[in-house]
C-alpha cells in the first residue's frame with residue numbers, strides 16, 4: 001500500500017461567493033442541538049482521557065480560553081480571549097484550504113478552523129479536520145506564547161518552502177510536531193499534537209501502545225520521514241521542550257537544509273536510523289496486523 005501524505009490530498013473547492021482568503025462566516029447560530037451535543041460528547045470524553053496524558057501548556061490554554069463542554073464555541077468570543085493572550089485569532093474555513101492560503105493565515109497569526117462538526121457515525125476517525133479537531137485540538141496550544149511563535153514561524157517557513165519546491169519536506173515537520181508531537185517532561189511523555197489530543201483512541205495509543213516507535217526529534221530526520229494520514233501513526237517524535245522546537249525552527253536556515261534533503265532518500269515510516277534517540281522501539285504489531293481496518297476483521 002502506498003503511503004498517502006496530506007500534501008497529496010485533494011482540497012475542497014472555494015464555495016461560490018467565498019472570500020479570496022477562503023474565510024467564511026462561522027455561522028454559530030446555525031448549529032443544531034445535535035451538533036452542539038456532538039461537541040459536548042467529544043469534549044467530555046477528552047476531559048476524562050487527557051489528564052496525565054496531555055502537556056501542561058494544553059491544559060493552561062484550555063483553562064485560559066474557557067474552552068468548555070457546553071456546545072460548539074463561538075469564534076467571536078474565543079477570539080477576544082485568544083487575541084489578548086497571544087495575538088492569534090481563529091478564522092472559519094470550509095475545510096482544507098490550499099497550502100499557500102493556509103501558510104498566509106499562519107504567518108499572520110490567524111488559524112483557519114473548519115466550521116463544521118463530524119457526524120455521530122464518525123466520532124473516532126476523521127480524514128478531514130472538523131471544528132472539534134481544529135478548535136479543541138489546536139487552539140489551546142495557540143494560547144501558549146512559545147507555541148504561538150512557532151506556528152507563525154512555521155507559516156512563514158511554509159511560504160518559503162512552497163516557493164522553493166520543498167513543501168513535502170516542510171509538511172512533515174507540521175505533521176510530526178503540530179499534529180502528532182510528544183513532549184518529554186519530568187513526569188514522562190506528554191501529548192501536545194492536535195491530531196492526538198482531539199482523538200480519544202489515539203491519545204491512549206500514542207503513549208501506551210507497544211506498537212509505534214517513539215524517537216527523539218531531529219529537524220532533518222523528521223523532514224525526511226514519510227507519514228500516514230489514514231490511521232494511528234507508526235512513529236511519534238519527542239521534543240525536549242516547546243522552546244527547543246521554536247529555537248531550532250527560527251535558527252535554522254532552511255534553504256541549505258532543503259538542498260541537503262534533496263540529495264538524501266526519504267525515510268520509511270517505521271525505520272530506525274543511526275543516530276536516532278529511541279524512547280520506544282515499537283513492535284509495529286498494530287500496523288502489521290492491518291491497523292484500523294484489521295482490528296475489525
Ligand code: HBI
Pocket residue numbers: 006093095096097098099102112113114129170171174175
Ligand atoms: N487547511 N484547513 C486547513 N487545515 C490544515 O491543517 C491544512 C490546510 N491546508 C494545507 C495544510 N494544512 C498543509 O499545507 C499543512 O498540513 C502542511
Ligand code: FE
Pocket residue numbers: 129133134137138179194195
Ligand atoms: Fe490539524
